Amino acid sequence: MIKQKLKIVKIGGNIINDxxxxxxFLKDFADLKSPKILVHGGxxxxxxxxxxxxxQPKTIAGRRVTDEATLExxxxxxxxxxxxxxxxxxxxxxxNALGLSGADANCIMAHKRIVAEVDYGFAGDVDAVNAKFIxxxxxxxxxxxxxxxxxxxxxxxLNTNADTIASEMAIAMSNFYEVELNYVFELKGVLENMxxxxxxxxxxxxxxxxxxxxxxxxxxxxxxxLHNCFNALKKGVQKVNIGDASLIKNTNNLFTTLSLK
Amino acid sequence: MIKQKLKIVKIGGNIINDxxxxxxFLKDFADLKSPKILVHGGxxxxxxxxxxxxxQPKTIAGRRVTDEATLExxxxxxxxxxxxxxxxxxxxxxxNALGLSGADANCIMAHKRIVAEVDYGFAGDVDAVNAKFIxxxxxxxxxxxxxxxxxxxxxxxLNTNADTIASEMAIAMSNFYEVELNYVFELKGVLENMxxxxxxxxxxxxxxxxxxxxxxxxxxxxxxxLHNCFNALKKGVQKVNIGDASLIKNTNNLFTTLSLK
Numbered sequence: 001m002i003k004q005k006l007k008i009v010k011i012g013g014n015i016i017n018d019x020x021x022x023x024x025f026l027k028d029f030a031d032l033k034s035p036k037i038l039v040h041g042g043x044x045x046x047x048x049x050x051x052x053x054x055x056q057p058k059t060i061a062g063r064r065v066t067d068e069a070t071l072e073x074x075x076x077x078x079x080x081x082x083x084x085x086x087x088x089x090x091x092x093x094x095x096n097a098l099g100l101s102g103a104d105a106n107c108i109m110a111h112k113r114i115v116a117e118v119d120y121g122f123a124g125d126v127d128a129v130n131a132k133f134i135x136x137x138x139x140x141x142x143x144x145x146x147x148x149x150x151x152x153x154x155x156x157x158l159n160t161n162a163d164t165i166a167s168e169m170a171i172a173m174s175n176f177y178e179v180e181l182n183y184v185f186e187l188k189g190v191l192e193n194m195x196x197x198x199x200x201x202x203x204x205x206x207x208x209x210x211x212x213x214x215x216x217x218x219x220x221x222x223x224x225x226l227h228n229c230f231n232a233l234k235k236g237v238q239k240v241n242i243g244d245a246s247l248i249k250n251t252n253n254l255f256t257t258l259s260l261k
Numbered sequence: 262m263i264k265q266k267l268k269i270v271k272i273g274g275n276i277i278n279d280x281x282x283x284x285x286f287l288k289d290f291a292d293l294k295s296p297k298i299l300v301h302g303g304x305x306x307x308x309x310x311x312x313x314x315x316x317q318p319k320t321i322a323g324r325r326v327t328d329e330a331t332l333e334x335x336x337x338x339x340x341x342x343x344x345x346x347x348x349x350x351x352x353x354x355x356x357n358a359l360g361l362s363g364a365d366a367n368c369i370m371a372h373k374r375i376v377a378e379v380d381y382g383f384a385g386d387v388d389a390v391n392a393k394f395i396x397x398x399x400x401x402x403x404x405x406x407x408x409x410x411x412x413x414x415x416x417x418x419l420n421t422n423a424d425t426i427a428s429e430m431a432i433a434m435s436n437f438y439e440v441e442l443n444y445v446f447e448l449k450g451v452l453e454n455m456x457x458x459x460x461x462x463x464x465x466x467x468x469x470x471x472x473x474x475x476x477x478x479x480x481x482x483x484x485x486x487l488h489n490c491f492n493a494l495k496k497g498v499q500k501v502n503i504g505d506a507s508l509i510k511n512t513n514n515l516f517t518t519l520s521l522k
Contacts, residue, residue, distance in 0.1 A: 049337070053313040072342060076310070080341020081333060084410060084418055088364040092416035098366040103349040105359040105403050136401060140394070142366050149345060155353035157345055 006138065006177035007036045009248055010166035013043035014186040016082060023089060025184070025245045030093035032248060035138040035177070037169065038097070038145045040086060041162040046077040058121075066121040066159040074159050075101075078147040087145055097143045102150030103157060105133045108165060110150035110158050124150040124158025126165065129172035138177075167228040167237075174236040181232055183225060183242045189256035190226070190242055194219060200243075200254050205261055206230060229258045267399070267438035268297045270509055271427035274304035275447040277343060284350060286445070286506045291354035293509060296399040296438070298430065299358075299406045301347060302423040307338040319382075327382040327420040335420050336362075339408040348406055358404045363411030364418060366394045369426060371411035371419050385411040385419025387426065390433035399438075428489040428498075435497040442493055444486060444503045450517030451487070451503055455480060461504075461515050466522055467491060490519045 009029060015021050029038060050057065050073050058065045066074070083099040090097035102108025102124075110124030137144050146169070148162035163183065170181040189200035190212075204212065209226060212218045218226065229240040241247055243255025270290060276282050290299060311318065311334050319326045327335070344360040351358035363369025363385075371385030398405050407430070409423035424444065431442040450461035451473075465473065470487060473479045479487065490501040502508055504516025 049314070052315065053310070075345055076337035076341040078341070079345045080337040080339070084336055084340045084362050084364055087362070088412045088418050089416050091364055091367055091412060091414055096366060097364075099362070099364070101345050101348070101360070103345055103352055103358075103360070105357060106352055133401070133403075140397060142394075151349045151352060153352055155350050157349050 003176065003178040005034045006173055006179050007032055007034050007182065007248070008039065008166055008170050008173065008179060009036065009182045009184060010039040010162060011041065012162070012185045013041045015184065015245060016040060016043035016045070021245065022086075026086065026089050027093060028245070028249050030090055030095035036143055037134070037138075037173070038086070038090075038143065039162055039166040039169065040078075040082060040145065040147060042074060042078050042148065043082065045082060046074050049073055049077055060118050063118060063120070065119070066123050068122070071122040071157060071159055075149055075157055079149045083145060083147040090143065090145065095143050096141055097145045098137060099145045099147070101147055101157070102160070102165075106130050106151075106153065107133060107144075107146070108150040108160070108168070109153050110160055111152055112156065112158060122156070122158050124152070124160040126150065126160060126168040129169050131172040131175055134169070134173065135176045161224075163225050163228050167232040170232045170237045170240075171235040174238070179237045180239040180241070181229070181237050182247055183229070183240070184245055184247055185242070186244065188244050188254050190218065190222060192217065198254070201256055202254070204256060204258050209258075226258070230260070233258060233260050264437065264439040266295045267434055267440050268293055268295055268443065268509070269300065269427055269431050269434065269440060270297065270443045270445060271300040271423060272302065273423070273446045274302045276445065276506060277301060277304035277306070282506065283347075287347065287350050288354060289506070289510050291351055291356035297404055298395070298399075298434070299347070299351075299404065300423055300427040300430065301339075301343060301406065301408060303335065303339050303409065304343065306343065307335050310334055310338055321379050324379060324381070326380070327384050329383070332383040332418060332420055336410055336418055340410045344406060344408040351404065351406065356404050357402055358406045359398060360406045360408070362408055362418070363421070363426075367391050367412075367414065368394060368405075368407070369411040369421070369429070370414050371421055372413055373417065373419060383417070383419050385413070385421040387411060387421060387429040390430050392433040392436055395430070395434065396437045422485075424486055424489050428493040431493045431498045431501075432496040435499070440498045441500040441502070442490070442498050443508055444490070444501070445506055445508055446503070447505065449505050449515050451479065451483060453478065459515070462517055463515070465517060465519050470519075487519070491521070494519060494521050
């Protein structure tokens with residue numbers, strides 16, 4: 001049986017931070033013909049709200065920790081403000097969007113990250129994606145829009161990495177669809193040289209990924225993203241791309257495509 | 262064709278304000294066997310967040326006005342914090358809840374209230390409920406949980422009265438189901454005498470409603486609620502009840518039932 005194509009697009013905070021960039025992206029996203037899913041990160045709005053509420057960001061050993069107050073703020077901002085604002089904009093653009101957290105219809109189950117050296121607080125690691133329900137929405141021409149909040153099926157909401165949500169979702173959906181996973185961020189792709197924004201490495205396979213990592217070419221921030229990408233490819237996702245907002249328009253040749261071989 | 266029964270339950274802010282009352286209510290709600298929908302109001306959390314952010318509630322002629330800052334806060338608190346917290350709790354209780362705003366899958370379309378004497382800002386009056394999509398969820402054993410945020414299908418989110426959402430939803434769903442609409446609030450029902458919390462008027466028909474209103478028996482706060490109830494009954498809703506949280510357990514005989522005749 002030939003599987004139908006599904007595009008999953010993850011957008012980062014930098015697009016969400018700028019109203020004009022976000023609307024321009026959403027127009028292109030709404031125009032995509034195939035079944036599609038949007039996963040969005042948080043952006044600086046959560047920090048602004050935290051600050052306005054007089055909360056101090058909690059860090060341990062330089063890493064952000066999701067304490068209870070922070071969890072409330074990210075739930076409000078990601079699942080409430082940003083998710084519904086994006087959903088309403090997509091509805092305006094005639095894309096029948098439905099905003100979701102992982103708790104909704106048990107779409108994404110996770111567990112609280114196990115405390116090893118660092119206690120990350122209410123950070124969630126994904127256990128399961130309810131691909132069957134998400135497929136039902138897609139079959140009914142509904143476009144799911146996920147924020148990066150999950151739950152543990154025991155009443156606890158959890159703050160989760162949006163890149164990981166996108167890759168776990170891509171893996172789960174590849175049982176039903178031929179999935180293309182697109183990471184949209186501020187750069188044109190994975191760069192050979194961070195000082196040159198056009199030095200895009202257009203194709204990275206598993207071997208090259210290992211070379212680049214060992215050679216210290218890939219920046220530290222990019223390593224977990226690429227790890228997510230290759231994990232997805234190994235587990236059945238057809239295609240993974242990384243690039244800026246022009247990526248999903250398919251008019252720009254400059255972006256990074258990842259493959260196993 | 263005999264229609265299947267559907268229970269729609271609206272809970273007010275007072276239940277949401279108290280964690281123990283809310284959890285106790287959600288347990289009873291999760292236990293309801295028939296297809297069901299929950300509609301929740303806001304509670305004082307939005308005021309607390311507004312205050313923590315240093316926002317001043319805006320009022321005109323003594324009435325709350327939803328300015329832009331207030332709309333952001335209610336979107337965060339109603340659609341984010343409360344809606345996802347309730348959804349996660351219901352998931353724990355094995356009720357497959359899905360939290361929704363009116364923007365999601367275009368479930369509730371509204372228009373910005375027309376400025377007559379008072380400009381209420383971003384307050385929405387309901388135009389249409391997407392009963393077909395809500396029925397699809399119910400058929401798939403998903404329990405919709407609505408917050409009181411709607412949209413105008415033109416990118417604008419709107420703050421909407423939760424009582425009205427419940428009655429408009431009941432009316433729309435009565436095309437597909439035999440609908441029982443339940444308003445759960447802090448009192449045992451409509452009271453004959455506000456000083457006596459047990460003076461519940463157990464049955465109110467349209468004629469009695471007119472008598473009570475004319476006689477000044479019904480408190481001013483209750484009039485719009487009863488107006489919503491009778492509007493629902495006139496437009497096809499089978500049954501409307503008003504009472505406290507024990508109402509949905511059907512173990513308490515003391516509540517108010519409304520009917521046309």
